Amino acid sequence: EAGVVQSPRYKIIEKKQPVAFWCNPISGHNTLYWYLQNLGQGPELLIRYENEEAVDDSQLPKDRFSAERLKGVDSTLKIQPAELGDSAVYLCASSSEWTSGVDTQYFGPGTRLTVL
Amino acid sequence: GIQVEQSPPDLILQEGANSTLRCNFSDSVNNLQWFHQNPWGQLINLFYIPSGTKQNGRLSATTVATERYSLLYISSSQTTDSGVYFCAVHANFGNEKLTFGTGTRLTIIP
Numbered sequence: 021e022a023g024v025v026q027s028p029r030y031k032i033i034e035k036k037q038p039v040a041f042w043c044n045p046i047s048g049h050n051t052l053y054w055y056l057q058n059l060g061q062g063p064e065l066l067i068r069y070e071n072e073e074a075v076d077d078s079q080l081p082k083d084r085f086s087a088e089r090l091k092g093v094d095s096t097l098k099i100q101p102a103e104l105g106d107s108a109v110y111l112c113a114s115s116s117e118w119t120s121g122v123d124t125q126y127f128g129p130g131t132r133l134t135v136l
Numbered sequence: 137g138i139q140v141e142q143s144p145p146d147l148i149l150q151e152g153a154n155s156t157l158r159c160n161f162s163d164s165v166n167n168l169q170w171f172h173q174n175p176w177g178q179l180i181n182l183f184y185i186p187s188g189t190k191q192n193g194r195l196s197a198t199t200v201a202t203e204r205y206s207l208l209y210i211s212s213s214q215t216t217d218s219g220v221y222f223c224a225v226h227a228n229f230g231n232e233k234l235t236f237g238t239g240t241r242l243t244i245i246p
Contacts, residue, residue, distance in 0.1 A: 061238060065233045124181055124184045129178050
């Protein structure tokens with residue numbers, strides 16, 4: 021079974037440029053998550069999808085970040101414009117069910133973003 | 137929100153040694169997971185263990201939910217065990233996102 025796929029693995033951009041990350045979850049997983057991981061810290065949730073619905077986007081900085089999961093399968097996370105402080109690893113995860121927090125999440129390899 | 141603290145922050149061991157990593161959390165939880173993040177950044181799910189004890193090969197974990205802590209045991213360490221170990225929890229109440237601790241960085245020396 022293929023794991024969570026993310027691309028690109030690495031991205032270097034200049035500040036104020038736009039950037040997009042793509043994620044394809046494990047087949048059959050209805051729940052998809054985007055996390056941000058700063059150096060030396062644990063991942064922090066940005067947004068959670070149940071199928072195509074964003075059910076928790078309270079941590080997403082909506083002034084510059086956006087996400088979509090149009091067909092309830094793969095997802096795109098966008099930053100426009102990027103700032104220096106956005107340099108981090110962006111992780112995607114998926115799980116097969118989410119019932120009152122009871123789920124096992126499987127993570128992709130992440131996209132390491134560097135903003136110059 | 138719920139606080140998750142892990143100790144020790146760093147651990148350096150010789151290959152073959154045993155280790156115990158601890159995770160303390162500040163409120164009752166209905167989900168606790170241990171993850172290993174390898175040196176290439178990949179997060180691997182080790183255990184889903186909101187309570188009780190589980191074992192998988194050289195690794196085992198115990199969560200005492202009433203006392204709000206979990207332990208991860210690694211026996212006969214190998215160099216491939218190096219990386220950062222994270223504990224992550226869902227609180228029973230309030231914001232039901234998975235909250236990660238700050239991790240324990242384990243380095244196994246051959």
